[in-house]
Amino acid sequence: MNIAVIFAGGVGRRMTNAARPKQFLKLYGKEIIIYTLERFEHCAEIDAIVVSCIEEWLPYLQRIVKRYEINKLRRIIPGGRTGQESIYFGLKAAEDISEGREDIVLIHDGVRPFIDEKTIQNNIESVKRNGSAITVTPAVETIIRMENGKVAETLNRTVCGLARAPQSFYLRDILEAHEKARDEEKDDFIDCATMMNYYGMQLSVVEGPIENIKITTPADFLVSKAFYEAEEHSQIFGI
Numbered sequence: 001m002n003i004a005v006i007f008a009g010g011v012g013r014r015m016t017n018a019a020r021p022k023q024f025l026k027l028y029g030k031e032i033i034i035y036t037l038e039r040f041e042h043c044a045e046i047d048a049i050v051v052s053c054i055e056e057w058l059p060y061l062q063r064i065v066k067r068y069e070i071n072k073l074r075r076i077i078p079g080g081r082t083g084q085e086s087i088y089f090g091l092k093a094a095e096d097i098s099e100g101r102e103d104i105v106l107i108h109d110g111v112r113p114f115i116d117e118k119t120i121q122n123n124i125e126s127v128k129r130n131g132s133a134i135t136v137t138p139a140v141e142t143i144i145r146m147e148n149g150k151v152a153e154t155l156n157r158t159v160c161g162l163a164r165a166p167q168s169f170y171l172r173d174i175l176e177a178h179e180k181a182r183d184e185e186k187d188d189f190i191d192c193a194t195m196m197n198y199y200g201m202q203l204s205v206v207e208g209p210i211e212n213i214k215i216t217t218p219a220d221f222l223v224s225k226a227f228y229e230a231e232e233h234s235q236i237f238g239i
Helices: 032-041 055-067 083-097 117-130 171-183 192-198 218-237
Strands: 002-008 048-053 073-078 104-109 132-138 143-147 150-155 161-170 205-207
Touching: 002 032, 002 083, 032 048, 032 055, 032 104, 032 117, 048 055, 048 083, 055 073, 073 083, 083 104, 083 171, 104 117, 104 171, 117 132, 117 161, 117 205, 161 171, 161 192, 171 192
Parallel strands: 002 048, 002 104, 048 073, 132 205
Antiparallel strands: 104 161, 132 161, 143 150
């Protein structure tokens, strides 16, 4: 069983003057979170979807997923105090509906609506082969390491990548890591890749599309409109 665990717990503080959380902003009349859910809904390899959401927005999300017929959605649960805790709650909900030890979870941001089916499929295959899949895009600009306001090192960008999502694992493995973190009262992991690396897991990468951005700022929102229009033109004109 392959389960998408979608994190939609952010409040969008960097989305200046937004009247609603970023995942519920509308892109051409449809909420960003719906675009994201539809990508997993329409992927044949995905069997179920779980969403961890801001508690006060649960009724709204329940209404719109019904309107857009997100039929693979099995659980909508309240998020936690932090992103890490919200993902943990989502994983526990996935455990409730799982069918066995070989179930795979794909952990994805609700505000990454341009994930494609090929990347989802490649994540699943990488977990089956290697036990993990961290979606990345290649670094296209110079990357530096800074110390005390100065350049400490210039990194070779040809061996660097930007970690994105999905980040995918066997459910048993990522839950075990989260349980360890909770026991040790470590709640500052920036994402699941960082957590799994900390606990000694060898992580495999899957290259994803450059369009797979996280919409967190007004600039991201404008870029997402361009990506959406380019995708629409591709479907209509075959370009």
